Amino acid sequence: MTSRAKPKRSTTNDYARFYSITTRWHDNDVYGHVNNVTYYAFFDTAVNGLLIDAGVLDPASDTVVGLVVETRCSYFASLTYPDRVEVGVAVEHLGRSSARYRVGVFRAGENEARAQGEFTHVYVDRASGKAADIPAPVRAVLTEMRI
Amino acid sequence: MTSRAKPKRSTTNDYARFYSITTRWHDNDVYGHVNNVTYYAFFDTAVNGLLIDAGVLDPASDTVVGLVVETRCSYFASLTYPDRVEVGVAVEHLGRSSARYRVGVFRAGENEARAQGEFTHVYVDRASGKAADIPAPVRAVLTEMRI
Amino acid sequence: MTSRAKPKRSTTNDYARFYSITTRWHDNDVYGHVNNVTYYAFFDTAVNGLLIDAGVLDPASDTVVGLVVETRCSYFASLTYPDRVEVGVAVEHLGRSSARYRVGVFRAGENEARAQGEFTHVYVDRASGKAADIPAPVRAVLTEMRI
Amino acid sequence: MTSRAKPKRSTTNDYARFYSITTRWHDNDVYGHVNNVTYYAFFDTAVNGLLIDAGVLDPASDTVVGLVVETRCSYFASLTYPDRVEVGVAVEHLGRSSARYRVGVFRAGENEARAQGEFTHVYVDRASGKAADIPAPVRAVLTEMRI
Numbered sequence: 001m002t003s004r005a006k007p008k009r010s011t012t013n014d015y016a017r018f019y020s021i022t023t024r025w026h027d028n029d030v031y032g033h034v035n036n037v038t039y040y041a042f043f044d045t046a047v048n049g050l051l052i053d054a055g056v057l058d059p060a061s062d063t064v065v066g067l068v069v070e071t072r073c074s075y076f077a078s079l080t081y082p083d084r085v086e087v088g089v090a091v092e093h094l095g096r097s098s099a100r101y102r103v104g105v106f107r108a109g110e111n112e113a114r115a116q117g118e119f120t121h122v123y124v125d126r127a128s129g130k131a132a133d134i135p136a137p138v139r140a141v142l143t144e145m146r147i
Numbered sequence: 148m149t150s151r152a153k154p155k156r157s158t159t160n161d162y163a164r165f166y167s168i169t170t171r172w173h174d175n176d177v178y179g180h181v182n183n184v185t186y187y188a189f190f191d192t193a194v195n196g197l198l199i200d201a202g203v204l205d206p207a208s209d210t211v212v213g214l215v216v217e218t219r220c221s222y223f224a225s226l227t228y229p230d231r232v233e234v235g236v237a238v239e240h241l242g243r244s245s246a247r248y249r250v251g252v253f254r255a256g257e258n259e260a261r262a263q264g265e266f267t268h269v270y271v272d273r274a275s276g277k278a279a280d281i282p283a284p285v286r287a288v289l290t291e292m293r294i
Numbered sequence: 295m296t297s298r299a300k301p302k303r304s305t306t307n308d309y310a311r312f313y314s315i316t317t318r319w320h321d322n323d324v325y326g327h328v329n330n331v332t333y334y335a336f337f338d339t340a341v342n343g344l345l346i347d348a349g350v351l352d353p354a355s356d357t358v359v360g361l362v363v364e365t366r367c368s369y370f371a372s373l374t375y376p377d378r379v380e381v382g383v384a385v386e387h388l389g390r391s392s393a394r395y396r397v398g399v400f401r402a403g404e405n406e407a408r409a410q411g412e413f414t415h416v417y418v419d420r421a422s423g424k425a426a427d428i429p430a431p432v433r434a435v436l437t438e439m440r441i
Numbered sequence: 442m443t444s445r446a447k448p449k450r451s452t453t454n455d456y457a458r459f460y461s462i463t464t465r466w467h468d469n470d471v472y473g474h475v476n477n478v479t480y481y482a483f484f485d486t487a488v489n490g491l492l493i494d495a496g497v498l499d500p501a502s503d504t505v506v507g508l509v510v511e512t513r514c515s516y517f518a519s520l521t522y523p524d525r526v527e528v529g530v531a532v533e534h535l536g537r538s539s540a541r542y543r544v545g546v547f548r549a550g551e552n553e554a555r556a557q558g559e560f561t562h563v564y565v566d567r568a569s570g571k572a573a574d575i576p577a578p579v580r581a582v583l584t585e586m587r588i
Binding site for chain 2: 020021022024025026028034041042044045048049052053059060081082
């Protein structure tokens, strides 16, 4: 395979909702910047947090839940604890049982993403693990986050 | 050894400074509550964050740094993502080269700590690892946090 | 309060069982050593892992579970990824509904702990959260780990 | 945008080297499986660990270091602590200053990846942050990992 073109760096205009996250001492790795893995923790926290805040996700009791089947992230510029982070979220694709989010990580107050990626949930029945339709209340919230 | 008495649950009055932290999806463990380990990440983040905010800690360049030599935590009540957390910090003991902090973890808006503990830094020369006096600017900040 | 005496550094003879853990890139923090918080992840992993391996803990389905009510750790010497770690575990106190473990973190092949601490579980009914007797199969395993 | 085809699930034959990792209690999230974020910690640990083991990476002192600019992961089947993990690594693309790895996460003893992805390092001068040629000893190791 060959080298791949990097995606165009996104701005706050490319997202429908934002979720605030504080960084932590140990987000920084030995190179003094927020470790690449931590950005995926930001993705998880922002996407699920927006659904919880909207009242359509209860991880303790929901019988149909979204499982992560694919994620990706491109890194443009580093963050460092104690930066404050704003995570932009929008829905890029909304299927019968899956939703793909666009996610961007911004230093609070900035307009250009320092990192951005995608995050795909497939909904399944929690007990059986079989694919399930996205519950109607979730779909209503995701529809508002389309871009 | 025998069983040990649990410490008295502290309140916001027992702390000198507070530091805000947002919880994350994966702070919750399989039992649905913030995992006990994560509270120590709150300690680390709050103590160092207050020093950074006061302008007396630069992890990238300081030649004398505080290393953690002892920590402890007692857990009274659980937290759950997406709770917001306030970490109370006070200096209980201030020696020539060491400082012991009292740390309390509160759900934002509450008066009683959900967990509390201690966190002890010993200052060392970063290159040699030998004990060093607490730098004067750090000492000035810590003195204001005595309780 | 005053400064406190550091506990005596333990050796492999002070533990009843050992659990192997591999370190990870991001266990290291900005100072280049395994972050203090990570040792508590070792505690959690070793104690629960020994119970799971003994067949007396199933986090997915057990109706009586051990919740962490108190932990502590003293740090004597640092570890650095990619060190391999052996965690020593012994039961120091075994009550009706609680167990306190002694835990030591060793670099594989060494005799002296690089860090050591305590870890206390209180057993509760998972649904109600009320204190419960330690289940008999767990107690049998813990009794063999007394020291 | 539309839905995307999932990549073909890889097997151990698709990788040049393997790196062993033990899972941890808190790798599991509230759904009882290793959290999606943790797989990226496996990637980081395996790629860097293989370079350290080969003697061509010293995070404490290297003046030219690999920074992560892009990662991705597809999830096929879950893992659960206390599973043991083998991470397969191969070099898919080797440029002048960048290397793209294929990474697969296997439950120890299995032939099909439970998750797989890509991990791209760009080498930079640590002080200036400017792109740098991959150091010759690193290149020699990566060339052996081409597939």
